[in-house]
Amino acid sequence: MRLPTEGLFYIGVKEGLVPEPYLDPVNVWTFGIGHTNAAGAPDPSQMDRGMPYDTEAAIRRAIRLYQQRIQRYVDEVLEAVTVPLKPHELSALVSFHYNTGGIKRSSGTPKLNAGDRVGAWNIYSQWVNGTVNGKKTVIGGLVNRRKSERDLFFSGTYPHLWMPVWKVGPDNKIIYGEPLRRIGLEEFKTLLGVTEPVEKPPQPDLIVELVKLVWQLVVLFFTDRGVVQDKPAGKVVDRTPNGLPVYEKASDFPWNTQRWPDFKPEEFDCKGTGRIALDPVTLDKLQQLRTIIGKPFYIVSGYRSPEHNRAVGGAPRSKHMEGIAFDIDTTRGINQERLKAEAERLGFNGIGTYGNFIHIDTRQQKARW
Numbered sequence: 001m002r003l004p005t006e007g008l009f010y011i012g013v014k015e016g017l018v019p020e021p022y023l024d025p026v027n028v029w030t031f032g033i034g035h036t037n038a039a040g041a042p043d044p045s046q047m048d049r050g051m052p053y054d055t056e057a058a059i060r061r062a063i064r065l066y067q068q069r070i071q072r073y074v075d076e077v078l079e080a081v082t083v084p085l086k087p088h089e090l091s092a093l094v095s096f097h098y099n100t101g102g103i104k105r106s107s108g109t110p111k112l113n114a115g116d117r118v119g120a121w122n123i124y125s126q127w128v129n130g131t132v133n134g135k136k137t138v139i140g141g142l143v144n145r146r147k148s149e150r151d152l153f154f155s156g157t158y159p160h161l162w163m164p165v166w167k168v169g170p171d172n173k174i175i176y177g178e179p180l181r182r183i184g185l186e187e188f189k190t191l192l193g194v195t196e197p198v199e200k201p202p203q204p205d206l207i208v209e210l211v212k213l214v215w216q217l218v219v220l221f222f223t224d225r226g227v228v229q230d231k232p233a234g235k236v237v238d239r240t241p242n243g244l245p246v247y248e249k250a251s252d253f254p255w256n257t258q259r260w261p262d263f264k265p266e267e268f269d270c271k272g273t274g275r276i277a278l279d280p281v282t283l284d285k286l287q288q289l290r291t292i293i294g295k296p297f298y299i300v301s302g303y304r305s306p307e308h309n310r311a312v313g314g315a316p317r318s319k320h321m322e323g324i325a326f327d328i329d330t331t332r333g334i335n336q337e338r339l340k341a342e343a344e345r346l347g348f349n350g351i352g353t354y355g356n357f358i359h360i361d362t363r364q365q366k367a368r369w
Helices: 005-015 055-080 087-100 108-113 117-124 140-155 185-195 206-223 280-293 306-311 336-346
Strands: 018-023 029-032 129-132 135-138 163-165 181-183 236-239 245-247 299-301 325-329 350-353 357-361
Touching: 005 055, 005 087, 005 140, 005 163, 005 185, 018 055, 029 055, 055 087, 055 185, 055 280, 087 140, 108 117, 117 140, 135 140, 181 185, 280 336, 280 357, 336 350, 336 357
Parallel strands: none
Antiparallel strands: 018 029, 129 135, 163 181, 236 245, 299 325, 325 357, 350 357
16 A cells, blocks of 8 residues: 555655755754665765755755655554554655654554544644653654644645745754745656656566667656856855855856856846856756747846845845746847747746846746836
8 A cells, every 4th residue: 555645745745855965953954854774775874965956956956865765654553553544544644744753663553453432642743752952752743743744634624835945054953934946746747757756667678678768768867957157166165055165256156057058147147246046956947948939038137146236226035046946038029928938838937027127937836016
C-alpha cells in the first residue's frame, strides 16, 4: 500500500521544505522535507551550507529525496499496525511516524490494533516533547501537529494548505515568517510527476541497459539542469532578501550563454552600484518570453541594490531587490498587450504597465497595476 498524493503533500506541509541544511528545534541537522541522517544518505551535516544558487533545482532534489525515503516509513507503519487502514488514516499515522519514529515504540499502537482508536490517539498525542539544551521540553509545533494528525485520522479531511519553502539564518535555524515561496497541491503533483523515479527490474540485455542509461541522462537533464557557467563565479558580497547571492559586478555573475543566448549580464546590473543578483529560473522565463516575442528586449532595470532602489523611489519591497524583476522597454516595436499576455502565461505573476516600459516579476501572488 502506498501513501496517497494528498498524504505525501500533507506531511510535506507539516515538515516544510528547506533547500539547504539546517538545525531543527532539537538541533538535529536536517535537509529538504524533514530528511535527517537517520533516514540514510545524504548526511545533512556534511552537505554544503547556505542557500543554493539554483533554488528550484534544490527544491526538486528535496522532493526526490522525500519520495525515495517516505516508503520506508509507510512500510514500518503497515508492519506495526495490524488493523485495516483507510488512505487518510495511513497518512495521519505516517506523518506521526515520519516526525517521531515512534510507531513501533508507542503504547498507542497496541491499543489501535485492539480496536481502541481513541485511546491510541490519546497516547500518540502525548508525543510533543523534544530535548532542548539537555532538557525535555514541550514544543508548540508538535502539539499542533499531533492535533492536526488526529483530526485527519478521524475526519478523513485533508486541510487546504500550502507547503512553505523556508530560508535559513546565519545560526543555521529556519527563519520563520514569510517563506521564500509556497508550493500548492497542484504544483506538488506536477513536481512528483517530473521527479518520480522510474522503477524497472534489472535486465542483463545490453540494449536494455543502454536504453536505461539514456533515460537516466534525459531525466537528469530535465530535473537537475543547473547553471553551466561560462566561467567561475566571482566573490559573493551580499545576499538578496530571498537568499540569492549578490556579486560585486556583472562579470562576476556565473553566466551561461547557451541557457540565456539573447542576453548579457551587463544588461541586468544595478544602475547605481554595478552589483548584480539574478534568479536563474526567472531568467529562464525571460529567455522563453524573448523567444516567443521574437524581438530584442531592452532592459530598463534589472537588479537594484537596496540603496539604489531607495534613491530611485522604488517600492520598499521591490522585487528588483530580489533579482526576480525586469523592466522591458516597449518603445521599439514591442506590443505591450502581447508581451503582458505571454508573460502571464509563462508565470510572471507581477505585471505593471508604465508609459514606455512593462514591469514583470515572478512574485508568488498575482498582482496587476
